Amino acid sequence: MPHLPGLAVGILSLILQDPTTPARQDPPASPPIFQPGAPGQPTRTVTAAQAAEMGRTTFTAADVRFMQHMIVHHAQAVEMVKLLEVQGHSPRVKALGRRIAIGQASEMDLMSGWLQARGQPVEAHDLHAGHGAPAAHGTGHDAHAGHAGHQAGPSETPLMPGMLSPAQMARLAAAHGPEFDRLFLEGMIQHHQGALDMVDELLALPDAAEDTLMSDFVTSVVADQSSEILRMRSLLAEL
DSSP states (O other), X not given: OTTHHHHHHHHHHHHHHOTTSOOOOOOOOOOOEEEOOSTTSOOEEEOHHHHHHHTTOOOOHHHHHHHHHHHHHHHXXXXXXXXXXXXXXXXXXXXXXXXXXXXXXXXXXXXXXXXXXXXXXXXXXXXXXXXXXXXXXXXXXXXXXXXXXOOOOOOXXXXXXXXXXXXXXXXXXXXXXXXXXXXXXXXXXXXXXXXXXXXXXXXXXXXTTOXXXXXXXXHHHHHHHHHHHHHHHHHHHHO
């Protein structure tokens, strides 16, 4: 027994010197984690720690309201492009309109998924039917009482800032050719600017847009719609 410690040391020395002894393997690296970008943005690779941090993000009531309202906002833009396909004239305006519609439809899917994943309703309860209609004046009776046979035209008040009012949509639907292209571009510029204003209003609120996916989304909205406004202004100048 007194020689065992030395024998053990010798055996260990031989193992360490033997080139055929397999080296200790480091644990395999974790597979990469890919985060899909917002519409129009590339996918990026994030670390496990970053992914865990993303899972801890929170959202506010203002975030929910923004997403609900922006879905309605985008839906009108898609409707405008549907009119453009039939009544527009310029191939370049139509091509731009198609790109806008594809982008807006994709963003609507993203926003709906964001709301549903957080257990929130997709529809905004505050955007009830009749919202944005002109207020009746006087004592609450019909504002047009006494005007027999007179029917009020479409309201000039939009459902929300930036959107086209019912009257503007009616004028757009009645136009054709180059006149339609002009009204479409003017209306879509107004529409896009309204979306940018909605983002500004959201970001001015405390704790808003801290959710990682939402933060990426509003950044994408600002970049894409600012670029499209410049393009539309250029096309409008050429009409």
